[in-house]
Every structure is written in structure tokens, then in C-alpha cells.
Amino acid sequence: EDQVTQSPEALRLQEGESSSLNCSYTVSGLRGLFWYRQDPGKGPEFLFTLYSAGEEKEKERLKATLTKKESFLHITAPKPEDSATYLCAVRASGGGADGLTFGKGTHLIIQP
């Protein structure tokens, strides 16, 4: 069974204080690791997809990296508007499945 574990569950940072969120996964054949951002009362918003170990992607203050067992979402000099829940998800091989298995998220708060 595919599993995704995110840590920490919650993180409070000062504005400008860089940090990283972790997503560790167990999957039979990774066909993509996804990062989403979710604001209260809204649906998850797509950020990145990573496909192979060593791959990195960036968007503004966010950078996602991938190894064979985990992914990190690095947040550099965050601002209050980066406060959200960040979700990690995997898509596995087998049976042509397209569904994503999600972690429970990291609730990030950036204080001014």
C-alpha cells in the first residue's frame, strides 16, 4: 500500500526565516510526486510535479527536491502570504492508476 508521511504537522516561522518541509513516501514504482498548496476554504492548488531522484523545481520562494525516499519543499525568506497547508502526494505505477495518494499536510504559519 502506498504511504505518504509529511513532517512536521505544523510549523510556525518568522517572516524571512527559511525552512524545509519533508515528505517521505513508500510506493511501488513512483510515477510522480506532487506538491500542492491549500488555503482555508479552498481546494488544493498545484505547485510542482517531480518524476525522478535528483530533480528540482522552483517557483518564487519555493523549491522542491526529490530523492528515492523523500521530497523536500524548501521555503526561502517566506512572507506572511506563504501561510497555508502544503500537501504532498504520489502517483504510483500499476494498473494504469492515475489517482494520487496524499499526505496529511504541513500547516505553515509565517508571522510578520
Place this chain on the structure above:
Amino acid sequence: DARVTQTPRHKVTEMGQEVTMRCQPILGHNTVFWYRQTMMQGLELLAYFRNRAPLDDSGMPKDRFSAEMPDATLATLKIQPSEPRDSAVYFCASGSREYGYTFGSGTRLTVV
């Protein structure tokens, strides 16, 4: 920006009543998902369609839930009869393997 549209946004119903949630996926997206989100379980995949054909509904309680896609512009999720444990936010998402999936804003269901 293209959006996934879900209706209704909120639904309060009594136990035993039928509930129907609707989703208009983004035009041209060939894959449509239904997810359920709760505090305890996070996001769980209920069912998904590709080119309107149901591919996987193993996440749904078969005796009370049903998902259909009568045409390319409409996906429905029906619960009959509803139970208090069905209270959750139900998300529809559409997209493609290559470009990730776009989520709607969800239907918040409360069964009393």
C-alpha cells in the same frame, strides 16, 4: 483562468436523505477525480474517470455512493442514504498526467 466548478458549495442535510454533488471539469481535461477531505483522514480518493469511463471507484462505499459522468461537462457524486459519518468536504479535480490536476473549491457536506 480555467476553473473546476463545484455545486453546491455547502450542503446541510438530514441523515437518510439523498445528496447529489456536481462538478464541471475544465474543458479538454480527460481525467476527473472525486476526493473526500476530513481532518482525521486527510484527502482520500473516492473515484475517477478517464474520457468519461469509470476507472476506479474502490475508495467509495459501494452500497451508498455512486459516481457518474453523463457527459464531458458534468460529473456527479451521489450519496443515498446519507449518514453523519459522510460529513466532509468533497473535491472534484480534473487534469492530465503531464500537467497535474486542478481542484475545485469543494462541497462542504454536513449530515445531521
